[in-house]
Amino acid sequence: MIIFIAKKTKSLVSKYTTYAKYPVKKIITNFMWAFLFSCIALPATAQQYKVGDIEILNPWTRATPKGIKVGNGYLYIINHSNTPDRLISVSTEGVQTTEIHSMAVVNDIMKMEHMHNGIEIPGNGEITLKPGGNHIMFIGLSQPFEPGDKISAKLMFEKAGTIKIDFSVNAIDGSPSKSAHAH
Secondary structure (H helix, E strand, C coil), X not given: XXXXXXXXXXXXXXXXXXXXXXXXXXXXXXXXXXXXHHHHHHHHHCCEEEECCEEEEEEEEECCCCCCCEEEEEXXXXXXXXXXXXXXXXXXXXXXXXXXXXXXXXXXXXXXXXXXXXXEECCCCEEEECCCCCEEEEEEECCCCCCCCEEEEEEEECCCEEEEEEEEEECCCCCCCHHHHCC
């Protein structure tokens, strides 16, 4: 498939740059190759997991400064079933406790609470655990999360069962690419 795309790209570049001067032809050729390789690399950037009717996309976290013993995890969950399911627990390697937390503003104060009963994913619905909203809380890190690391975790769903996933660690000021939520 890649060879076919490369040949097709080469023929398009040749066809549309026949009368172009060398610098313009070089720019168009380089652009086409860059576009081709970015399309090939795109699927590798998004992490996708499936257990039963539950699909998990792009689990990620931020790097943590030295000495900080907590972190947050984010991901996107899709329920392809007609019936609701529930993320009831998360366990993480190298972390003492992992909890599912809600965020809400009460009387102009942001409050975070452990969701003891987990979080529901509606039938044929989806939820996003994101910064400033509901999230996974990593408490008691054994070592800082470093950019580029993968943090292994097990997610347990009420109906779909348990699945092992990896959270990608982004830079402290980083977040996942926009392509990660394409579904």
